[in-house]
Each structure stands twice: as C-alpha cells, then as structure tokens.
Amino acid sequence: MVFTKTGEVPRQGIYLPCKVQTLLDEACEKQKYRGSDLNIHGMISIIIPTYNAGQQIHCLCEALRSQAVSSELIVIDSSSSDRTAEIAESFGARVLVVRAEDFDHGGTRTLAGKAATGDILIYMTQDALPFDKHSIGNIAGLFDDQKIAASYGRQLPYPNATAFGAHLRLFNYPETPYIRTLSDKEKYGIKTPFLSNSFAAYRRSALDEIRWFKEKLILGEDTYAGAKLLLAGYTIAYVPDAMVYHSHNYTVIEEFKRYFDIGVFHKSEQWIIEEFGKAEGEGGRYMKSAFSFLRKNRKYCLIPEFVVRNILKYLGYTLGRHYDQLPYAMIRKLSRHEYFWSK
Numbered sequence: 001m002v003f004t005k006t007g008e009v010p011r012q013g014i015y016l017p018c019k020v021q022t023l024l025d026e027a028c029e030k031q032k033y034r035g036s037d038l039n040i041h042g043m044i045s046i047i048i049p050t051y052n053a054g055q056q057i058h059c060l061c062e063a064l065r066s067q068a069v070s071s072e073l074i075v076i077d078s079s080s081s082d083r084t085a086e087i088a089e090s091f092g093a094r095v096l097v098v099r100a101e102d103f104d105h106g107g108t109r110t111l112a113g114k115a116a117t118g119d120i121l122i123y124m125t126q127d128a129l130p131f132d133k134h135s136i137g138n139i140a141g142l143f144d145d146q147k148i149a150a151s152y153g154r155q156l157p158y159p160n161a162t163a164f165g166a167h168l169r170l171f172n173y174p175e176t177p178y179i180r181t182l183s184d185k186e187k188y189g190i191k192t193p194f195l196s197n198s199f200a201a202y203r204r205s206a207l208d209e210i211r212w213f214k215e216k217l218i219l220g221e222d223t224y225a226g227a228k229l230l231l232a233g234y235t236i237a238y239v240p241d242a243m244v245y246h247s248h249n250y251t252v253i254e255e256f257k258r259y260f261d262i263g264v265f266h267k268s269e270q271w272i273i274e275e276f277g278k279a280e281g282e283g284g285r286y287m288k289s290a291f292s293f294l295r296k297n298r299k300y301c302l303i304p305e306f307v308v309r310n311i312l313k314y315l316g317y318t319l320g321r322h323y324d325q326l327p328y329a330m331i332r333k334l335s336r337h338e339y340f341w342s343k
Contacts, residue, residue, distance in 0.1 A: 044071035044140050045118030049108055050088070051078040051100065053126040061091035063130045069137040071122070076112040078103040101339070106213030106221035109197065113207060119143075121204050123197040123222075124244070131156060131243035139201045139242035148179070149206035149234030150226060152195040153242030161247040163302055164309065167293045169247050171286055172196075179237045182230040189277030193226035195236055199244045206234055218340050220265040227272050252309055256316040257336040263320020264335070283314070 046064060050057055057075070064073060075088040076096040085095045096112060113121050120140050130136065139153045154173045157166040172194075185192045200222060207213075210228040213221040226236055250258065266273055287310060294302055316334070323331055332341045 043118040044069060044120045044122060044136065045074060045113075045116035046071050046122045046124060046136065047074045047076065047109065047112045047116060048088075048124050048126055049076050049078070049103070049112070050080060050084050050126045051103070052080045052082050053084040053087075054082055056126045057084050058087050060124070060126060060129060061088060061093065064136070065091060066133050067130065067136040068133045069140065071136060072117055074112050074116055076108055078108070101343075103339075104215050104217075105219055106217050106224070107215035109221065110212040110215070113202075113204070113212060116204070119204050120201055121207065122201045123199075125198045125246070128155070128198045128244045128246040131245065135199075135242050135244055139199065139239050142237050142239065143201075143203055145235075147233075147235045148203070148237050149229040149232075150195055150200060150202045151237040151239050151242070152200040153244060154238075154240040155196065155198060155246040156243055157247040158245050160249070162249045163294065163297065163299050164290075164306065165247045165249050167290050170293070171289050173238075173240070175240050177238055177240055179235050180230070181235050182233075185230075185276045190273070190282055192276050193223055193230050193236065193272070195222050195226045195238075197222040198246050199242070203234075206232070216343075217268070218261050218264050218335070218337050220262070220269070223265075223272065224269060227275065231275070252305075252312060254336065255309055256312040257334060259313040259316035260320040260323075260334045261336055263317040264323050265320075266317075267321045267323060283310075 048057075048060070053060075061073070064071070073088075073091070073093040074096065075085070075093045076098065077085045077088070078098055078100045085097065088095050094115075096115060098108060098111070102108075109123060113123075120143055122136060122139060135153065139151055142148050142151055154175070155169050156173075157169040161169070180188065180192050182192075202225070206229055207225065210225065210232055212225075214224050217224060229236065290306060290310075291303070294300065294306060319326065319334060323334075326334075328341070332338050335341060
C-alpha cells in the first residue's frame with residue numbers, strides 16, 4: 001500500500017469512482033475549517049496493535065506526530081520480525097511486546113489500554129492513516145458530554161480501493177454525524193452498537209465499568225464493547241469530521257472467510273443478536289445501496305461479480321453461525337483467522 005503525505009489524495013493513474021472522488025474533494029474543503037477551536041479535557045492515549053507493520057507504521061507515526069493535539073502513543077507489537085518496534089520507538093512511542101501466539105483482539109487492546117495514562121483512549125489499526133492534522137482532535141472532542149462513552153470516525157477509501165472496497169466505506173461511514181442510544185435499536189437494529197477499532201475513541205472510565213474488551217473473540221471486540229456500553233446507559237457518537245484513510249481490497253474468497261468469522265462472532269455472542277436484532281436486514285439495505293452505487297458509476301460489468309460476492313458472503317455468514325456443527329478441519333479452512341482456532 002502506498003501512503004502519501006497526510007491530507008493529500010494521489011489521483012494520477014488510479015481508478016477512483018466519481019462519487020468517491022467528489023466526497024474526498026468535499027472532505028478536503030470542509031476540513032480547512034475544522035479542528036481550530038476544540039477544547040479537549042483530559043489526556044489522550046493512542047493505542048496501535050501491530051505485527052510486521054513495515055512502512056505503514058512509519059507513515060502512521062509521522063502523521064500522528066503532526067496532529068494538532070498532544071497525546072501519548074502506545075504501540076503493542078506481536079513480536080514482529082521486521083523493524084516495527086524500532087521505528088515506533090524512534091517516534092517516541094512506548095512499545096509493549098506480546099508473543100505473536102498470545103495476540104487477542106480484545107485482550108491485547110485491554111492490556112495496552114490499562115497501561116495507558118490517558119482519560120481518552122483512541123484505538124487505531126496499523127493500516128489506517130489520519131486524513132489531516134485534526135483527525136485525533138476531532139474524534140476526542142465530544143467527551144465533555146459525560147453520556148458519551150465512545151466515538152468513532154469516518155473511514156475514507158484509499159485511492160487504490162476497488163469499487164467494492166470504496167462502496168463499503170461510503171455505506172458504513174456516511175457524512176452525517178449522529179449519536180446512538182439503546183433506544184435506537186428499534187430503528188437501527190444490529191447497527192446500533194456498531195463502531196470500529198480501526199479508528200475509535202473510548203472514555204477510559206466507561207471501558208473500566210464494562211470490564212474492558214472481551215477476550216477470546218475471533219473479531220468484533222469493538223461491537224461487543226459498543227453493545228455493553230449502550231446497555232450500561234451510555235451513548236456512542238459517530239464523528240464524520242474525524243477522518244482516516246482505511247479500506248481493503250478483499251478477494252471473493254477473503255470476503256467469504258471474513259463473513260464466516262462474523263457469523264462465528266454472532267454465534268458466540270448470540271445475546272447481541274437477541275438484544276439488537278439480526279444482521280440480515282442490514283444486508284438487504286447494503287445490497288440496494290451497492291447496486292445503486294455501481295449503476296451511478298457505470299460499473300455495470302461488476303454487477304455479476306457483486307452478485308457472486310454477496311451469495312458467497314451470505315453462505316459464509318450462515319456457515320459461521322453454525323460453526324459448532326462443522327468438522328474442526330473445515331472450520332480452520334473456512335476462517336481467515338486460523339491462528340484463533342489453534343488456541
């Protein structure tokens with residue numbers, strides 16, 4: 001993946017759907033006027049789990065160093081074989097190291113969070129990149145409201161994103177801000193507790209109240225925490241002015257495996273489905289949005305692939321929901337997280 005200077009969007013020679021291009025241009029224009037009058041109370045800690053992050057961690061740390069607000073930077077590394085830890089330390093990061101086989105989506109993030117000094121904990125992934133110098137300040141700027149326990153920012157597709165990768169970001173991360181409460185579950189269902197630890201901020205005291213992230217989850221530690229926070233009476237804020245670049249160009253098989261793992265998560269945490277509703281309704285809305293996106297961008301040739309992708313995603317999700325009825329050897333083949341089953 002090629003990173004560019006924070007806030008700049010490389011365009012030459014790269015396919016970018018027209019709707020994505022328009023939104024990126026609008027975002028650039030809006031951000032000229034954001035972030036200059038923030039009043040943030042409390043220390044900020046930024047936490048990044050890493051593994052063989054290579055060039056990604058250098059560019060990410062460089063972008064974080066240019067932020068308009070000060071913060072503590074903690075990198076928790078899963079015993080990388082490259083220079084990830086060394087590069088992070090060169091930027092002043094505090095580096096914690098765990099064994100690769102001990103990495104746990106929830107447990108590793110909890111370990112770093114408890115070691116942090118901040119009142120506001122911002123979690124990122126190594127493949128996310130701040131949009132500009134206000135990304136951190138904007139995502140941390142709402143915590144004067146004591147009811148807000150977590151916030152998450154807008155994820156923009158990288159310029160090399162495929163049409164499928166770009167649409168998914170536009171679908172999940174619109175330009176309109178909102179605050180979710182438990183009462184919203186009747187309208188938004190499973191999307192109510194949604195947030196993403198690729199770029200999310202938490203009130204430390206609220207995380208402590210819900211006993212942090214759950215360990216031994218195949219994925220979804222962020223959604224688990226979001227659901228627990230809503231049940232505890234808190235709210236979750238979506239902050240589109242806080243932006244990062246983050247997207248994936250999954251193959252058909254990779255998407256199938258990812259949705260198998262989502263099914264496993266929903267099976268293991270069945271209470272989330274029972275409390276907030278099934279995921280299938282959200283899937284229907286996504287299908288309609290994607291068809292519209294492909295038509296507007298005149299990518300008619302991609303519609304057959306899109307249909308195949310979604311049939312396989314549904315199949316993967318359904319198999320994941322019944323993983324406990326499958327042979328162990330098959331489960332490991334169907335999952336993107338084979339290491340998880342080795343535990």
